[in-house]
Amino acid sequence: MGLDRNEILATAGAPPNGGARVWLESVSAGMRTVEAVIRELSQNDVPMLVVAEHGTGKAAAAARIHNLSCRASEPFQVYQGREASEEILAARNGQGGTIYIQEVGDLTAAAQKELIRQIGLNGTGDAQRRVPRFICGTSRELEPEVKAGKFREDLYYRISGVCLRLPPLRQRKEDIPVLRDWFLSAAARDFCRAVPTLSSETQSFFLQYNWPGNIRELKDAARAIVALGDETLAMGGLRSLLRRVDRSGNGEKISLKDAARAASREAERELILQVLTRTRWNRRRAAQELQISYKALLYKLKQIGYEEYEA
Secondary structure (H helix, E strand, C coil): CCECHHHHHHHHCCCCCCHHHHHHCCCCHHHHHHHHHHHHHCCCCCCEEEECCCCCCHHHHHHHHHHHCCCCCCCEEEEECCCCCHHHHHHCCCCCCEEEEECHHHCCHHHHHHHHHHHCCCCCHHHHHCCCEEEEEECCCCHHHHHCCCCCHHHHHHHCCCEEECCCHHHCHHHHHHHHHHHHHHHHHHHCCCCCCCCHHHHHHHHHCCCCCHHHHHHHHHHHHHHHCCHHHHHHHHHHHHHHHHHHCCCCCCCHHHHHHHHHHHHHHHHHHHHHHHCCCCHHHHHHHHCCCHHHHHHHHHHCCCCCCCC
């Protein structure tokens, strides 16, 4: 099922009211250029391709283009490539609006055929507005898949004639303070808490870290700080990952999954030790506070090397 414009902004990590603008219209020269290109692209109906790493805001860019276009009052729907079947795409014919296809390379052969058919239906005048505008996104290069016969060559050239590339967060670090403060404020509203004042160490860390998960990871870090009420606990996993990268040199590639696992493990360890300290190492009481079984807590203590500690 497709998502409406507010749902996709929330899913992508931007608040629905003005979120795309805050996300894209930022202080770095690169993103100011992107905003100018987006404004220009919003004034036509040609199919286009948005290329960027995971978490950089491809869906928010598509929503921004739609909201600035003459189709703004019409539906904006998002479909994952693996879920956008031939039947779903065919059903959208005649309804106008904008359709954003996330990871277009995951479309089935039948769906690719239907997409190229629909793109070819674009007419002129009022009739044109009844055909959806298609914006496609991909986090991987599609040329190798075209050469391998996995993606239609004619479809690739139709959608890539206009191509928008979004820079990863590590290439627009001037924007990090703006985005960080935006997400902290949004999380504070969501959790009904005060906006936290970050230590100079954490502020420095935000600028040093390369954010392999891009804006989505930055948003999650800000929400964790507000939700836990403890920036040291929330940032522990990311700090340990940064130290690991620094020790191994700049050549090591760290995947988003590695970052998530490291952050999760470190945050879990810190939270367990925090609760155990508060309960004076009463493991049964700590298990109750952590809402896990006593057996599960013993297993986790063994994993982090604290199984020898007694209550």
